[in-house]
Amino acid sequence: LKIDIxxxxxTFTMIKPDAVENGHIGAILEQITASGFRIVAMKLTxxxxxxxxxxxxxxxxxxxxxELVEFMSxxxxxxAILEKENAVEDFRTLIGATNPEDAAEGTIRKKYAxxxxxxxxHGSDSDENAKIEGAFHFSGREMF
Ligand code: RTP
Ligand code: MG
Numbered sequence: 001l002k003i004d005i006x007x008x009x010x011t012f013t014m015i016k017p018d019a020v021e022n023g024h025i026g027a028i029l030e031q032i033t034a035s036g037f038r039i040v041a042m043k044l045t046x047x048x049x050x051x052x053x054x055x056x057x058x059x060x061x062x063x064x065x066x067e068l069v070e071f072m073s074x075x076x077x078x079x080a081i082l083e084k085e086n087a088v089e090d091f092r093t094l095i096g097a098t099n100p101e102d103a104a105e106g107t108i109r110k111k112y113a114x115x116x117x118x119x120x121x122h123g124s125d126s127d128e129n130a131k132i133e134g135a136f137h138f139s140g141r142e143m144f
Contacts, residue, residue: 010040011087011124012133013095015078017071018118025078028108028121032082035094041081041134041143049073055136067117079137081130088130091123 015028033039047055052072059065084090096107100119103110113119124130134143 009085009087010081010083010127010134011091011130012122012137013080013082013091013124014072014122015080016118016120016122017075017077018114019112019120020076020078022112022114024112024120028112029078031108032094035084035090037082037084037087037091039080040083041079041138043079043137043142044076045079045137046076047073055133064117071118081134081138081143088124088127092125095121095123 013032015025019025019028029039049069052069053060056065056068056072059068062068082091094108096103096109098109098119099116100109100113101116103113108121109119112121124133
């Protein structure tokens with residue numbers, strides 16, 4: 001019953017290499033936790049090119065795929081699993097539109113993203129992908 005109640009209440013995020021390079025880890029984590037998300041798993045890590053190719057496999061045919069893989073593997077990221085009621089949707093609202101120029105005022109991408117490609121944060125787009133993406137980065141004993 002506990003598991004049923006919690007189902008769908010987690011999302012997966014990455015603070016992307018641009019935001020790490022620009023010194024925004026602390027501010028972004030502060031905004032995330034102040035918005036009611038609990039950190040369930042978290043690490044500073046770096047994806048290899050191969051990791052990034054696999055993580056973004058769904059975009060393999062898109063024109064920006066090569067650039068995206070290069071960008072996401074060029075430096076460290078913060079990977080995290082977050083818990084909150086309605087986590088996937090609420091987190092997408094908190095980060096804002098893919099292109100920071102279109103992102104609402106006060107959203108993480110509006111404040112910290114560089115461009116449509118280098119847009120500071122990732123947020124899973126479904127409960128199913130949140131599970132897949134969380135498992136890509138974390139083992140069971142790293143989730144709390
Ligand atoms: P994310 O997956 O990172 O949370 O972003 P999203 O859902 O808002 O955007 P998505 O369509 O899934 O695209 C994944 C990431 O690819 C890069 N991108 N570049 N140059 C471009 O036109 C372009 N479009 C997308 C961004 O890093 C985007 O977040
Ligand atoms: Mg996406």
